[in-house]
Amino acid sequence: MQIIECVPNFSEGRNEKVINLLAQTAQKTAGVMLLGVSSDYDHNRSVITIAGNESGIEEAAFLLCKTAAENIDLRQHEGVHPRMGAADVIPFIPLQNCGIETCINLSKRVGKRIADELKIPVFLYEHSATNEERKNLAAIRKGGFEGMSEKILLENWQPDYGERKINQSAGVCAVGARYALIAFNVNLNTGDIKIAKKIAAKIRESGGGLKTLKAIGVSLNGSGLAQVSMNVTNYEVTSMHDAFCAVKEEAKRYGVSVLCSEVVGFVPARALAESARRCLMIKDFNYDTYVLEAFGICVSKREPSQME
């Protein structure tokens, strides 16, 4: 069976009524499974994770964008995260028996429908992008909701679908296909964000570090600790283990050690298996021939009563 993931981001992380409405919209769409809802007050932003078949995901993505447009007014929105739309970004991700082409085509159909029916201009991004610059979501989003009315009139910024006029309350939306990425953060035993930033700058691909790895240094609100916040965008090239070891090595240069790490959102078992392989030095390891889950078997947790 083909399974596609969709992880739309919405510019609402405080109003529970609206967040619940979005979750319900996902839940009541046939062929779709709601995996998770995650909201952040400071960012005033929510992320909904759904997975399902192509037609279910297509319908759910559109309905979620519609619900967001009807319930979120960007003119009233404040939050620290960059954003340009009520439904800010809608990525489609191939998970099971599915290629990126399917997700590219899906993103274009959904993008067109959002523009046609909801009157929200759409920019295609990442693998769906129609030019090099638009592959990068940050480039599209630069200037935010507030700057978009003017930006959309610039020569380079004709939307891929819809008119050169933002939706007054819902702004614009980025829609695209991308591969699964892992949001993986490593916490340091220091509050010095400069060290986290230096480590991030050294290990990320754009700094000549590990291929396909993205990294920034941030400061954690609660503990005040510094964190290297990463996106492992291709764990077959740079695994979570590679990223973890690189942070640990670089941290040593500053006399700093690693406290722990965290995974935000969902992770494929393959990515964890790849880390275990490297960490345990398992030779000739092949996920598809060794791991029961590769055969579509979902091994249950052992009954607690039988713990030896």
Place this chain on the structure above:
Amino acid sequence: MQIIECVPNFSEGRNEKVINLLAQTAQKTAGVMLLGVSSDYDHNRSVITIAGNESGIEEAAFLLCKTAAENIDLRQHEGVHPRMGAADVIPFIPLQNCGIETCINLSKRVGKRIADELKIPVFLYEHSATNEERKNLAAIRKGGFEGMSEKILLENWQPDYGERKINQSAGVCAVGARYALIAFNVNLNTGDIKIAKKIAAKIRESGGGLKTLKAIGVSLNGSGLAQVSMNVTNYEVTSMHDAFCAVKEEAKRYGVSVLCSEVVGFVPARALAESARRCLMIKDFNYDTYVLEAFGICVSKREPSQME
């Protein structure tokens, strides 16, 4: 859907015709998926791994035992592995939506049928055992095929099913329910098997080491290197990572290091995830809420053409 694994061991690892016949027997049973066939010349032994629904596995396990009885004559058998039957041991393992009780009941039905229809005495072992001593397969198998004619007459060794008389050519068979275990071996950069044996004796549960871990020291035929050969019988208690680290630590005391490790047979993604969790110090990690495979999704390998 309920999925049960069965990993019968057969006393034939050289005659390809017989090995193929066994594989075909598994393949043609409805409701059963053949995951793997592994044969060893020196041990003169083959292991077949199948998974499927209860009725399919029940039928396949019986038919495999029948095929083995018709094609393997223990009186002609030579090999270094301890054995007592043509189908030597038949374990049933709960994988998905299944408890150990289901596998215990299944083992009893199959055991009775083997005794009734094939005239092969059956001993129930592990979680199916009818007394403490029989929980341990090694205790049942002690003396091997050659000693079984006399052993079966001893007061303690009345079979659970069948008469006190071994099958002349097919011997006896152990049938039981157990949990999934991981055969995990760590290779040392020394040929000194004494060191491997000392490490194994120190780290295994029976030596006061890691709970639920079994370990022995062996010498590898090809390379002459020493290996700590382990069974991780409950990765929730002692993970592959714990076992690996224990070997590494102990090896240091002898000035020896770890070259690599290997997994023999199949492994649940949970076991690898648990090792990744400990290795990467991931806090608040929960397989059932973080890992896509826990939702029954089988994330495909990324298309090679799309490697970035």
